[in-house]
Amino acid sequence: MSNPFDDPDEGSSGMLLLRDDAEILEGFLCPICKADLKTPERLTAHVEQQHSEEQDLLKSLREMFSFAKKKILNLDETASELARNLDSSLGQGGGGVKVENPILAAGQVVGTDCDHLSYFKAVRNPRLERYATETNKLIIRLDKLLDGLPSDPDARKRHEQSKVPWIDGKLVKLCPSCAKGFGLTRRQHHCRVCGSVMCDGCSFHLSFDEARSIVQPVSPGTEVAPRPAPAPEEMSSKDRDSSGFRVCEHCLHLLMNRKEMQDSRSDRPPVTKLYEKLLQEKREITPDIPMYEKIIGSLYEGDAIYRLSDASALREKIGRAAERIDNISK
Template identity: 55%
Template sequence: MFSNNDSEIIEGFICPICKSDEKTAEDLLRHFEDEHSEEKDLISTFRDVFKSAKKKILNLDEKEFTKAIESSLSISKSIVRVDFKEPQNIGVLRDHFEYFKAIRNPRLERYATETNKLIIRLNKLLTNRPTDPQQIKQHEQNLVPWIDGKLVKLCPSCAKSFFFTRRQHHCRLCGSIMCNECSNFLSIDESMSIINPSHEVPQPESNTDVIIKEPEDTIRMCEHCLHLLETRKEMQDGRLARPFITKLYERIETLKKEVMPDIAMYEKIIKSLYKGDSIYTIADASALRGKIGSIAELLDDLSKKALTLKAQQGSREEALHKSLRMAAIKFIKEYMLELPQIPVEDEIKKIQHKRVMELNQKIERDRRLAQEAFEKYDLIGDASYPATSSKTGSALRTVDNWSGYQEQNQSNANDPLIIQINIVKGYIKQAREAMRFEEIESLEANLKELQHEYWLKTQQN
């Protein structure tokens, strides 16, 4: 459209009266009817001009164009019209949410549908993508039809004319035409991350990496398609991204779950030491207590980080940060700081010596009772009673298994039981170094059984 001085050309959906650009045909018709409703003759003239121009641009028949105009007008009439210029009384509330949804929902559906189509086309372009540049171009043209360049004389983005120094280029997703300056390029890795959100884009090793890539490593597209894909990517990243306070909370909860079995095992070791058992040692208790202490320090540091996060004073975020800190402090006090102290080594030796004396007395008493029973019932020749008594005595004698069977003759070095006993002792040593105390308990039970079998074998011999 020419301006008044005929020296400037204005493009777009321009109102012939006020020269305002209304962006779309529907908005232009609505603007003309609302703002210039008094000019009846101009309205009819404008409609005739608009029909002829639309028919010439889109090569539509008169009937098809009339149907399109009627459908667009019916859609515009179906939208709830709200006169925002109407004065409102003080204290009166008016709900515009329905009007907002009537305008917003069709727009979102259109954008979502268009973006989904672009992602489907992008996936097809990347599937079985050849490596040769000529084959890549043919592959892209077969999937997305390109607009004929003879119909476009100007770049739609910058309105510059095409000639031999400004060549035409096509968008690989929608097939539209643009110049090289208006072209946008999306790398293959970024395209894969849009199709598959779990795909990780490799980060550049340094800031001096080459930004310009070869054509076979990128996909050319227009600004509109790139905007839709970037919007979808931002939405995906927003759903996958988590606040730092959430990561702190998950890390603290994981440490709590990991340390609880260690706390229970530490209390079990302390009880075992006070009972005089030799399954665990003071070194085991000391190593496990050190591990629990390091986890307590880590919990304290992580909870302190929550207080350093920025939050508005008196807000819910600040209250959340303080609650996380207080919960960590409470857990450390209740479960870690109140652990029983490691007993003194001399005290444990006295307890173990006392238990050995009690066991020896019990062994002697059982042996005396068994001898009296044999003499009373004249069952000395019966093999069942000696076997029973020897089994009981051996089980009691092998309680302190770390001091038993340590010295063996060279003639017994090839004995299968001796070999198995040494192997189990090696496993116990490795389990202690790794602080896998549950396995130590089961290995100690196996070692007792092997030592008992070896004792029976030596008694029979």
């Protein structure tokens, strides 16, 4: 049902609709004559001059433009005020009182520290002493085993039992390492160094050469050619027993740590040897470089003190040394 108060010229929807052929105008338009004045100033002047009788319209235009101008200027004033407040708080404002941040003004001191070195030494030194004492005991036993070691397997077994007391196998029902019971398929074996009981899978073999190198370490600078040893998988258990001592994992770990320590003191890495050789070459050639520069300068100045052959010979010597240094560095 249509609204009875609607204008009969308007649509039935109650809204003012434009005609399809109506032109849409944009810009700073005069509300009366629809002229586009391009700028707010020209629009205001046009209304004052051409439509001076429309005072209400002129007043509304002025209020509208002044309101928009205040909005724009208010944003600029807010930004300027924030900048002034920031400058004054930092003591940079003109004529303002300088305010310093107490946190930044105070001197920075080192924080609280706690020295744990004494506690570290108190824990570490007894452990090192215990490991060192145990390792020295194993090395003494290893030295006794190597002294007068017979080649016959039965005689060797009696020799090993006489030097190191073995634990009675009847008292051990399970392997200490894998906790598996002994039987026909899992026999008991004794560590030749500490005398403990273990199974074949948890035992290791220390060759006679490695044992001798641990007992009698090689002095620094002595070169010992390594002897080829057969692969462990190619040797049977009897062959391994005949070429070394059966030891437990704990004893092997201590002995290998001692051997690595001995090797680190006696052996030097190849890169260290090359570096020392490189330094030697540089020390030999360093005094010749200033002399070569002096000869070249004298020849350029026309002095007859040095000859061109002297510079050529010295240059050739420096060049050969540079080639050797380059080859070593590669």
